[in-house]
Amino acid sequence: MISSSALQTTEIFHVKFNLPLRSARHSPTLLPPNRYYIGILNPGKTLLHLQSKISLLNRDLSGSSSWDEDPPLVYDQLPIQQKHSATAYRFVTIVNLFCFTLIFSCFFTIWRRLRGGFRVLHGMFCFIFFFRGLVACIKIYHLHTIQKYGKASAIGEFIPLFLEKITSTLELLLFLLLAVGYKVVRANLNLTEIRFLLGLTGISLYLGVVECTCTTPGSCSGYKLCRDLLQALAFLVIIVAMNFNLQSLAHQIVDTSASVESARLYSKLKTYQTFRWIFLVFIGLPSFLVFMRLSLIDWRSFWLDILLKEVIGGTGVVLALAYAFQPRYGLLRIFELSIRRREEEESSGDEGN
Numbered sequence: 001m002i003s004s005s006a007l008q009t010t011e012i013f014h015v016k017f018n019l020p021l022r023s024a025r026h027s028p029t030l031l032p033p034n035r036y037y038i039g040i041l042n043p044g045k046t047l048l049h050l051q052s053k054i055s056l057l058n059r060d061l062s063g064s065s066s067w068d069e070d071p072p073l074v075y076d077q078l079p080i081q082q083k084h085s086a087t088a089y090r091f092v093t094i095v096n097l098f099c100f101t102l103i104f105s106c107f108f109t110i111w112r113r114l115r116g117g118f119r120v121l122h123g124m125f126c127f128i129f130f131f132r133g134l135v136a137c138i139k140i141y142h143l144h145t146i147q148k149y150g151k152a153s154a155i156g157e158f159i160p161l162f163l164e165k166i167t168s169t170l171e172l173l174l175f176l177l178l179a180v181g182y183k184v185v186r187a188n189l190n191l192t193e194i195r196f197l198l199g200l201t202g203i204s205l206y207l208g209v210v211e212c213t214c215t216t217p218g219s220c221s222g223y224k225l226c227r228d229l230l231q232a233l234a235f236l237v238i239i240v241a242m243n244f245n246l247q248s249l250a251h252q253i254v255d256t257s258a259s260v261e262s263a264r265l266y267s268k269l270k271t272y273q274t275f276r277w278i279f280l281v282f283i284g285l286p287s288f289l290v291f292m293r294l295s296l297i298d299w300r301s302f303w304l305d306i307l308l309k310e311v312i313g314g315t316g317v318v319l320a321l322a323y324a325f326q327p328r329y330g331l332l333r334i335f336e337l338s339i340r341r342r343e344e345e346e347s348s349g350d351e352g353n
Helices: 085-106 117-149 154-179 191-213 217-254 260-296 302-324 333-352
Strands: none
Touching: 085 117, 085 302, 117 154, 117 302, 154 191, 154 217, 154 260, 154 302, 191 217, 217 260, 260 302
């Protein structure tokens, strides 16, 4: 605890101490690895304007015998909760690059007959997987910097946070494009939709930049609230567009006889029904992760929170979308029989004539 009387000054006040604490005879009082709190005692209820910054450095206290000298730094400066974070991000990198390789290889094997829309659509999936793997590699480098020096530079702190905002924006843009039926139900977007998507992407990236560079908790929470409201608006648009496409496909199927075209409509209807469930999981995952973080995941198991967020909440959702929107070349059995019967009737009619 620090008394408020010591802070009644306009100058910068530094507090420096080493852990484990030493008594007057320099005998170490070992403290177990845990979370500790630093508080300011203000018994006189003096109005204080505080701007604080805490930096933690791990030092080798085994050879130190005086408070005046600075013990040497050890190599590992990571907090306890981030001890296995780099390993978790390595696993995330491997999973994303594997998914990227899997989707990319399908272009030259089972999907080699792809043309036009589906090729563009699955190219977006490949880009998101590759970008997520790249972001995980940058986070590993960021953790190694903290491990060696105890902290990162301002630009080093900004880049991983901003890349994370770009990743969430790309995933939201992918959901929007699939919801409006881009390259699935229709080949192109109209001008209004293009303006909406560009405006939503630009505002989301701008709010992400200012959220990563803000300095006060009030402004950071305000920018985060604006970004959450923008995301909620995008979710509403996705729900409306998705339900519209489902109703439109259902009406087209009712008005169409059994043919190759109706088989494609059934396939698209099944795809959007799967897409609806994937979207429900996507919007429910943040609540599930918060529940896991507060009730089941210990503060030392930060690596498990990373795996759940990145693999299940990120890569798993995009992979499920790629599976749902995969091209289907085969027809349903009922349409094969109907087409064959129609061909037989036409051939028998020609023989009778």
